[in-house]
Amino acid sequence: MTTPQNVLVMIKQVPDQSAKAGINPDGTIDRAKAKRMLNPFDRFGLQGALTVKKLTGAKVTAITMGPPPAVEILLEALSQGVDKCILLSDRRLAASDTWATSYALSKVIEYTGPFDLIFCGLQTTDGDTAQVGPEIAERLNLPQVSYCEDFKLEDGKFLARRVMEGGHQWVSMAMPGLVTVANSYHHLEYPSIRGVQKVQRLQRDEEALKALIETVDLDIVKADPKECGLKGSPTIVARTDKVGELGGSCVLHQGETIPTMVRDVMGAASALKEFALA
Numbered sequence: 050m051t052t053p054q055n056v057l058v059m060i061k062q063v064p065d066q067s068a069k070a071g072i073n074p075d076g077t078i079d080r081a082k083a084k085r086m087l088n089p090f091d092r093f094g095l096q097g098a099l100t101v102k103k104l105t106g107a108k109v110t111a112i113t114m115g116p117p118p119a120v121e122i123l124l125e126a127l128s129q130g131v132d133k134c135i136l137l138s139d140r141r142l143a144a145s146d147t148w149a150t151s152y153a154l155s156k157v158i159e160y161t162g163p164f165d166l167i168f169c170g171l172q173t174t175d176g177d178t179a180q181v182g183p184e185i186a187e188r189l190n191l192p193q194v195s196y197c198e199d200f201k202l203e204d205g206k207f208l209a210r211r212v213m214e215g216g217h218q219w220v221s222m223a224m225p226g227l228v229t230v231a232n233s234y235h236h237l238e239y240p241s242i243r244g245v246q247k248v249q250r251l252q253r254d255e256e257a258l259k260a261l262i263e264t265v266d267l268d269i270v271k272a273d274p275k276e277c278g279l280k281g282s283p284t285i286v287a288r289t290d291k292v293g294e295l296g297g298s299c300v301l302h303q304g305e306t307i308p309t310m311v312r313d314v315m316g317a318a319s320a321l322k323e324f325a326l327a
Contacts, residue, residue, distance in 0.1 A: 050243075052104075052105040052110065052202060052205070053101055053105055053107045053165035053166050053202070053224060054107050054165055054219050055107060055108055055110070055163060055164045055165050055168075056091065056098045056101050056102065056107045056108070056109045056110070056164065056165060056166045056168065057098075057109075057110050057111075057112055057158060057161065057164050057166070057167045057168070057172075058091075058094055058095050058097075058098035058109060058110070058111050058112070058126075058131070058165065058167070058168040058169075058279070059091070059094065059111075059113070059154060059168070059169045059185070060087060060088065060091040060094070060095060060108075060112070060113050060122055060123075060126060060170070060184070061087075061088045061091060061113055061114070061119075061122075061170075062085050062086070062087065062088070062113065062115050062121065062175055063085070063086060063087075063088045063173055063174050063175045064085065064086075064174075065084035065086045065173055067083060073219075080295070085118060085121060085122075086122075086174045087122040087125055088170055088174060088175075089170075089174060089232075090170030090171045090172050090173060090174070090230075090232060091169075091170035091173075091236040091312065092170070092236070093170060093171070093230040093231065093232050093234045093235075093236070093237065094168040094170040094171075094228075094229070094230045095111070095126060095129060095131075095171050095237055096230075096234065096235050096236065096237045096238065097168045097197070097200070097228065097230045097234060098111075098131075098168040099129060099130050099131070099238075101166060101168075101202070102128065102130065102233070104202060105110040105202070107111045107165070107166075108132045108133070109130070109131045109132050109133075110123070110131070110132065110133045110134065110135065110161060110164075111123055111126040111127075111131045111133075111134045111135070111138055112134070112137070112154065112157055112158070112161070113134070113135075113137070114137040114138075114142060114145075114150065114153055114154055114157070114159075115136070115137075115138060116138060116192065117136075117138055117295070119136055119138065119206070120136055120177055120262060120264075120293045120320070123136060123239075123262050124248050124251070124252070124262075125212075125248075127244070127247065127248050127251070127261060127262075127307075128163070128206045128244040128245050128247065128248045129237065129238070129240050129244060130240075130241070130244060132155040132261075133168060133261055133262075134261060134262045134263070135157060135160075135161065135262075135263050135265060136262060136263070136264045136265070137153060137154070137157050137194050137265055137266070137267075137270065138264055138265075138266065139266040139267045139277075141267055141274045141277055141278050142267070142277050142278050142322075143279070144278055144279045144282065145277055145278050145279075145280050145281065145282055146282035146284035147176065147178050147180040147181050147284070148184065148281070148282060148283055148284070149276060149277050149278060149281040149282045150181055150187055151180070151181050151184035151185045151187075152272070152276050152277065152281065153267070153270075153272055153276075154181070154185055155178040155185050155188040155189055156267075156270040156271060157265065157270050158185070158189060159270070159271075160269070160271070163225075164225055164226075165225050166225065166228065167185070167186075167191070167206065167225075167227040167228070168224070168227075168228050168230060169181070169182035169185070169194065169227065169228070169229045169230070170182075170229065170230060170315060171195075171229050171230060171231050171232060179195075179229070182195070182227060182229040183195060183227075183229070185227060185282075186199040186226075189227075191225060191226050191227050192222050192223055192226040192227075193222070193226060193227040193228070193229070194207070194211055194220055194222050194226070194227075194228050195207040195228075195229045196212040196213070196229065196231045197210065197211050197229065197230050197231060197234065198210055198211065198212050198217065198230075198231045198233040198234050199230050200228070205224070206221050206222065206223060206224065207221070207222045207223075207224055207226060207228070208221055208222075209221075209222060209228065211231075212231050212233060214300060216222040236322060240248045282306070287288040303313070
């Protein structure tokens with residue numbers, strides 16, 4: 050194998066950052082009431098997968114896990130140029146933490162069959178852990194590159210430029226492998242007119258839509274329900290506090306001496322620390 054032929058990209062639907070989201074009694078997000086959007090970090094992973102498609106003609110499959118409305122982001126992925134989508138939807142997945150999520154997604158990946166590359170966003174805006182991608186790689190015993198901000202394909206290998214403290218480094222990864230893409234990579238391109246028209250036609254043709262977006266559950270992908278949802282999640286939410294609206298005042302110091310400005314900044318930092326500890 051010299052070039053990737055089958056590429057997977059993991060995407061997620063998250064609460065819209067501009068909208069208010071409620072909290073359930075168990076501390077989880079009330080996703081039913083929240084407006085939804087494609088995870089912003091996953092847009093970079095999606096662009097990475099589509100770049101490989103442009104370079105090699107590879108087939109790209111988008112995979113997501115969530116309730117039925119998550120089909121919205123799969124339609125968006127199809128408009129961008131993705132060839133096929135898989136939605137893992139099962140009530141038994143509710144409240145899965147990163148450990149349970151990576152397990153369920155790894156079973157979907159096994160279900161899809163052979164692949165050459167898996168692209169993931171760096172993290173999600175609703176969790177911010179950056180754990181699921183690497184956990185999937187560990188579960189599937191794959192080499193992985195995290196914080197990838199650029200790449201090229203040479204001699205059957207994936208050459209990645211990854212962000213590191215103080216700069217970057219180039220690393221070589223054998224395929225199949227997994228990549229998490231940093232938000233310093235290229236922004237997701239706008240969908241083509243043909244892509245948008247394709248999705249519009251699919252929305253009017255239920256059979257054609259089912260052919261491109263396959264919906265599976267835990268039984269179909271042969272995942273153990275005990276390893277999913279709250280039962281399979283070792284993470285415990287001890288307490289959830291709802292904070293007030295962000296806001297406050299800003300003081301701009303111009304023409305002040307350096308000692309005066311340092312004193313004011315240190316005073317503000319001290320007050321913030323006291324507030325956090327209260």
